[in-house]
Amino acid sequence: MKHGVKFSLIALALASTGFAAQAEDSVVVEQSGNNNTANxxxxxGNAAEMIQRGNDNTIATGQFTGSGNTAGIGQLGDHNSVSLNETSTTTGSGSDYFLIQFGAEGVDQAQGQQMNIDIDGGNNDVTAYQFAGDGMNADGSAGTGNQLNVQATGEGNVLTSSQSxxxxxxDIxxxxxxxxxxxxxxxxxxxxxxxxxxxxxxxxxFEVSQGxxxxxxxxxxxxxxxxSSMAVFQEGQGNQTNFTSIADVNDSRITADQVGDGNxxxxxxxxxxxxxxxxxxxQGNSNTVNFASATNxxxxxxxxxxxxxxxxxxxSLSGLNNxxxxxxxxxxxxxEPSTNNQVTFAIRDASNSEFATEQLGKDNTIDVDIISADEVTYNLTQDGEGNRIDYASSWxxxxxxxxxxxxxxxxxTYVxxxxxxxxxxxxxxxxxxxxxxxxxxSGSDLDTVQNGGFNNLDLLIGGDDMTARLxxxxxxxxxTGDDGSLSVSGSGHTLDLVQNGDDNVHTSDVAGNGNTLDTWQLGDENQLTSSQSGDGLIAYGYQIGDSNELSVTQTGENNExxxxxxxxxxxxxxxQAGFGNFADVSQGGIGNSATISQMKP
Structure with a gap:
């Protein structure tokens, strides 16, 4: 009874698509049993209905020439085969083909159904369905399953295929x-x-859906x-979408969308x-996206x-422009906030391009390397706890x-x-x-802001002519820096340091020529220690608050x-030690003390 119902479904599907309608010539073929063949x-301008019921049957179409052909082909059973234009190609256009195969249900059933579709021509409409059972062998191993092979060229063709x-x-x-x-x-x-x-x-x-x-x-x-557009949607666990060796893509969109875990x-x-x-x-957990060797x-x-x-x-991206x-x-x-996510990119030879990463949640990591690039903007955002930007680098x-x-x-954050x-x-x-x-x-700008408590800024600056606002x-x-102090080397730097709050500490070590250090501390129990070496250095130190300490050491010439x-x-x-040093100290309040030593030969 179940097979009778399926047989009726085939006839209904064929009739509903118009393949039963009279045309210039109409052929109806029905076969029951095993090992049958129909050509x-x-x-x-002709119409054909071909139905086979049984196993190991074959339907093959030869030449379809001209236009306006319709063919409805249905098979019920296992190990059956349908070939549309197997031995020749369609040189006409505007034809409709409906192919459907029903396999038996249960273990060790629905094995080896096959469709071969070869279309050369234009404005053809092909619909192909393969319905099967669980595709498992009797011992529980995976069976061969159904196969749909497509060879298609031409323009204006529509192919709709479905397998269960x-x-x-x-295979296309x-x-x-x-x-x-x-x-x-x-x-x-x-x-x-x-x-x-x-x-x-x-x-x-191209649209692909896998469930x-x-x-x-x-x-x-x-x-x-x-x-053109190529879109893949997958829902489930352990699925994979690969776009490999894709070349010369213009004005097109390639999209992959997955729902589930481990994809x-x-x-x-x-x-x-x-x-x-x-x-x-x-959408899901333990998923992976990889752009490997994307170039130009x-x-x-x-x-x-x-x-x-x-x-x-x-x-790993290279050769990016705009x-x-x-x-x-x-x-x-x-x-709940997402956790333990990771973004890792290496971008080479990029120009006039933008890179942006945002992570929301906790214990997430970003690692981005920009190499041999010019005119590149990249923004890294994290909102949560225990996150790391390790590293944001440009070489x-x-x-x-x-x-x-x-x-x-x-x-x-490591920069x-x-x-x-x-x-x-x-x-x-x-x-x-x-x-x-x-x-x-060299010639760069650095702006850092930390707003809160118990924060630490570790800074090491080299090169020349840099402006830093901390x-x-x-x-x-x-x-502080690597060795407990903010470390600056090079020449022509300008550093503006501001600490506003309580119990803040600033330690700096500046070496080089023509560097300027301007520091503000506003709050209670602040400490500032500065050491400079080189020529033409200038240091400003300002503290407004209680129990503050300031120590400035300068070695070199023309220091102020x-x-x-x-x-x-x-x-x-x-x-101060060296030539032409100048120190101007102003203290207001109670219990302040100043010690100034200048050693000028």
Whole structure:
């Protein structure tokens, strides 16, 4: 009875699509039993209905020439085969084909159904369905599953294919495709879509949907994509989407979207991307997005977004021009904050491009290296606790603009920069945060702000002609370096240091020529220690508050030091050695003391 119902469904499906309608010539073939064969040829404007019931049956169509052909083909059973244009190609256009296979249900059933579709021509409409059982052998191992093989060229064709069951395969291997629409749906586990060696794709759409676990959508050796879209959606666990060896992409969009845990999206060896978009979206835990060896991207957008925990986004990009790369990791609305996510990127040979990463949650990590780049802006944002930016670096680069924004507690940022004309803006808001800056980029600007308590700024500056503005607002913040002091080397630097709060500590060591150190401390029990060596140095020290201490040491020539303390129990010690030194100390309040030593030969 069950098979009778399915047989009726086949007839109903064929009739509903118009294949039962009278045309110039009409053929109806029905076969029951096993090992049957049916062949059909049409010269145009004809209609055919072919139904087989049983196992190991074959339906093969020969030449379809002309236009306006319709064919409805249905098979009920196992190990059956349908070939559309197996031995020849369609030279006409405007034909409709409906293919459907029903496999038996249960263990050791629904094995080895096969469809082969070969279409050459235009404006053809092909619909192919394969319905199967669980695709398992009697011993519980995965069976061979159903197979759908597609060879398609021409323009204006529409292919809609669907498979249900497990361990099924859809293989698309085509040459030139223009203004074609291909839709693929697979429902079940361990299914595969394989699209390879496809070239000259223009104005076409590819949509793939896979529901189940451990499915694979694999696109490889696809070239010359123009004005087209490729989209993959997967829902389940352990699924994978690969875009490998994709070349010459223009004005197109490639998207992968996954829902579930343990899924993977790979963009590998994607090159020659112009005015296009590469997108990856994942919702779930322990998922991975990887942009590996993506090269020569111009006027394009690369986007990755993950919602969940223990996810990873990574990439190695080079040859970027006027391209934007963005990544986001967080959690769904009203969900617990995401944790243990990671973003790692290496970007080489980029110009006039933007990079941005945002993480919401805790215990997340960002590691970004910008190498041999010019005119690149990158913004790194973290909101939560225990997050790390490890590292944000630019090497052998110029005109780099880096912004770091961390909000929360116990966050850490490491910034490394060399080259020239780099701008670094770092903001940390919260408590017990640490900022580490190592910069040897000459002619650069550094702005850091820490707002909160128990924060630490560790600064080492080299190169020449750098301007640094360092601000700490709050209480018990420290401004130090590798060896316990802020370390500056090089010439022509200007440093403005501001600490506003209680119990703050500032220690600096400045070496070089023509450097200026301007320091403000406002609050209680602040300490400032400064040491300078070189020629033409100038140091300003200001403290407003209670129980402050200031110590300035300068060694060299043409040094100047101005000290102003307003408060109670302040102490200033200034030591200068060399030629042409000048010290001006003003103290106001009670219990202040000043010790000045100048050694001028």
């Amino acid at each position: 059909y040829n049409s010269l145009g 069951g497990d361990t099924n395969l859809i 291997n085509s040459g030139s495709l223009n203004t074609n629409v291909i839709g693929v749906t697979q429902a079940g586990d361990n299914n595969t879509l394989d699209m390879n060696e496809v070239t000259n794709i223009g104005g076409s759409e 189940g676990n451990n499915n694979l959508a694999d696109f490889s050796d696809v070239a010359r994509i123009d004005g 993977t999206i790979n963009f590998s060896e994607v090159t020659g991307v112009d005015s296009s978009t590469l997108e990856a979206y994942q 991207l111009t006027d394009s957008v690369v986007t990755a977004e993950q919602m969940g925990n223990s996810n990873s986004i990574s990439g 391209t934007t790369v963005t990544s986001f990791q967080g959690s769904e609305e009203d969900a 052998f680069s110029s005109n780099i603009d880096l912004t770091v924004d961390q909000t929360g507690k116990t966050n850490v 490394y920069a060399d080259g020239r004309d780099t701008t670094v803006d770092m903001i940390q808001t919260g408590e017990s945060n640490r900022g580490v800056v190592r910069s040897s980029a 601000v700490q607002l709050g209480y018990r913040n420290t401004l 030091s101005y000290v102003l303390q307003i408060g109670t129990d302040n102490s200033a010690i200034v030591t």
